[in-house]
Amino acid sequence: MYCNACGKAIAEDGRYCPHCGNVVGISPPPKKLMRPRADRKIGGVCAGLAQYLDLDVSLVRILWFFIALVSGIFPGFVAYVLAWIIVPKEPFLIPVAASQQPITS
Numbered sequence: 855m856y857c858n859a860c861g862k863a864i865a866e867d868g869r870y871c872p873h874c875g876n877v878v879g880i881s882p883p884p885k886k887l888m889r890p891r892a893d894r895k896i897g898g899v900c901a902g903l904a905q906y907l908d909l910d911v912s913l914v915r916i917l918w919f920f921i922a923l924v925s926g927i928f929p930g931f932v933a934y935v936l937a938w939i940i941v942p943k944e945p946f947l948i949p950v951a952a953s954q955q956p957i958t959s
Contacts, residue, residue, distance in 0.1 A: 888944045897938035 857864055857871040857878060864871050864878060871878055887906045889898035900918055904911040922930020 889941050890944045899937040
């Protein structure tokens with residue numbers, strides 16, 4: 855495989871050109887902070903933070919509890935409610951039925 859920017863040969867599974875540093879192929883989509891529809895207890899704020907930060911949901915919930923406890927219950931509650939309002943909900947995905955899927959040959 856060759857780099858589109860500099861034209862030099864690169865590894866087949868390479869994502870970056872070692873010569874010029876450009877991204878090769880399709881780059882992954884940027885991460886978005888969203889409240890998921892699954893794995894939520896109250897509003898999904900901790901589950902969304904866990905997905906965004908690549909952490910365990912239980913760890914984020916425990917950290918949120920202790921930070922709220924140390925700062926006083928009211929500020930932690932207000933922060934959670936504000937995040938619940940501000941952070942968007944994950945879009946609802948409708949599964950495509952097998953009969954409606956396009957046929958590829």
